[in-house]
Amino acid sequence: MNSSSPEQMLYKLGEQFSPFVLNGLILRDPSSPEGVVKGGTVSLVDTGSRALLVTCAHVYDYFSDYRKSNPNALFVLAGGRGNNPVDITSAKLIDIERKSVDIAVLEPTSGFDPRSLDADFFQASTWPPPRPQTGDLGFFIGYPGIHRKPSNRGLEIRSMPFNDFISSVSSRHLVFADEEGDRTVYIYIEGLKKYGSIGGVSGSAVYSFGKTESLISTCTLVGFVYEATSGVSSTILCHHADFIGNDGKIDRRKFLP
Numbered sequence: 001m002n003s004s005s006p007e008q009m010l011y012k013l014g015e016q017f018s019p020f021v022l023n024g025l026i027l028r029d030p031s032s033p034e035g036v037v038k039g040g041t042v043s044l045v046d047t048g049s050r051a052l053l054v055t056c057a058h059v060y061d062y063f064s065d066y067r068k069s070n071p072n073a074l075f076v077l078a079g080g081r082g083n084n085p086v087d088i089t090s091a092k093l094i095d096i097e098r099k100s101v102d103i104a105v106l107e108p109t110s111g112f113d114p115r116s117l118d119a120d121f122f123q124a125s126t127w128p129p130p131r132p133q134t135g136d137l138g139f140f141i142g143y144p145g146i147h148r149k150p151s152n153r154g155l156e157i158r159s160m161p162f163n164d165f166i167s168s169v170s171s172r173h174l175v176f177a178d179e180e181g182d183r184t185v186y187i188y189i190e191g192l193k194k195y196g197s198i199g200g201v202s203g204s205a206v207y208s209f210g211k212t213e214s215l216i217s218t219c220t221l222v223g224f225v226y227e228a229t230s231g232v233s234s235t236i237l238c239h240h241a242d243f244i245g246n247d248g249k250i251d252r253r254k255f256l257p
Contacts, residue, residue, distance in 0.1 A: 006184070013139050014161035019114075020122040021042050022077040023143040023157050024055055025085065026063045028070060036155065038062055041142040042077055043107075043205035043224060044114055044187075047127035047246040053106040053246065055115055055203035056226050057096050060104035078157060079117040087115060094248040100255050101239050102202075102226040106250045114203055122205065124221055128242035128251075132166050132174060132208035132222045138161040138207070140202030140238075156184070160198065162236075166208065173240065174206070175224050178233035196211060198228050198236075206238045 024042040029035030040059035045052045067073045076085035092107040114120050141161045159192040168174065206223040223238035245251045 010161050010163055013163060014141055014159065016137065017141050017161075017207065019118065021122045021143070021159070022079050022114075022117060022119055023159075023200075024059060024088075024203065025076050025078055025155075027074045027076060037066060037073070037199050039143060039157075041201050041225070043203055043232050044119060044121045045205065045221065046121040046123050047244075047248075048124060048248040049127070050248050051108055051121050052094070052244070052248045053091060053108055054205070054224055055106070056102045056103045057098045058102055058200055058222070058226075060096060060106075061098065077117060078155070079119055081118045083117050084098055086112065088112070093103070093193050095244075095250045097111065097243075097252070100252070101118055101242060101243060101250075103239060103250060105244060105250065107248070122221060123206040127246040128244070129220050129222055131240055132169060132220070134166055136166050136168050137163060137209045138166045138174070138176060138206055138222070139203040139219075140201070140206045142191065142198070142202040142204030142225060144198045146198075146200075162201075162202065171224075174238050176236040176238070178235075181233055183232050198230070198234060201225050201228065205241075247257060 015251050022042050024040045026037045027035050028037045036079055040055050043054045045054055063075045074087055076087050077091045078085040091109050094105040094107050096104045141159050143157055144160050164176045167179060168173050168175045202225055204225040205221050207219040208222040209219050221241050223241050225236060225238050227238040228234050243254050
């Protein structure tokens with residue numbers, strides 16, 4: 001890979017930002033890697049006032065509903081780095097919005113240490129963050145279900161980095177759309193399933209770099225992925241990060257009429 005190529009830039013972004021997201025897995029049978037029922041992405045965010053675990057309401061609700069008929073089910077966080085998953089089944093729900101937006105905010109369980117998963121909380125420089133502008137470069141990394149499979153080594157999970165220019169920004173969300181049909185898929189690990197459904201990236205934090213160099217020091221956390229169509233040219237919808245207050249409560253004044 002050329003050191004200045006788009007392929008190399010995406011790889012570097014993935015390395016820089018992967019510690020700030022984890023795979024949230026709903027386990028039917030904690031003893032078996034085949035016991036995963038469903039998965040999503042959980043973003044680790046420190047607003048400066050409070051450490052938060054952010055995902056989508058539909059991910060949290062699936063677990064809550066599933067556990068009603070499967071009381072031994074667990075909600076765990078995994079990083080795909082050879083570490084043992086961390087059980088966050090007892091994590092306190094700070095706030096959730098299901099209708100107008102799709103956001104769930106959790107408080108880390110007592111004693112939760114992301115370093116046990118080679119992860120960390122993204123330290124926001126200011127909160128609530130400013131919104132991006134159309135044309136800004138955006139990036140996220142998440143855990144699509146197509147890259148999750150059991151093996152003789154246990155459950156293997158792989159993250160997927162994504163960057164593109166933000167196509168539009170409205171009061172409700174920001175959008176990535178492949179309007180020119182020129183997105184490119186890069187394969188970093190041979191043998192993974194081809195890019196198709198990216199179900200599982202819901203909850204991924206989205207970062208904007210404006211028109212500047214793509215580095216952590218120049219980025220702003222601006223949103224969270226909540227919906228996407230399938231395929232290379234998928235349209236990806238992301239809620240604004242400023243819907244969440246610095247205390248983790250959802251500020252409904254930002255999106256309700």
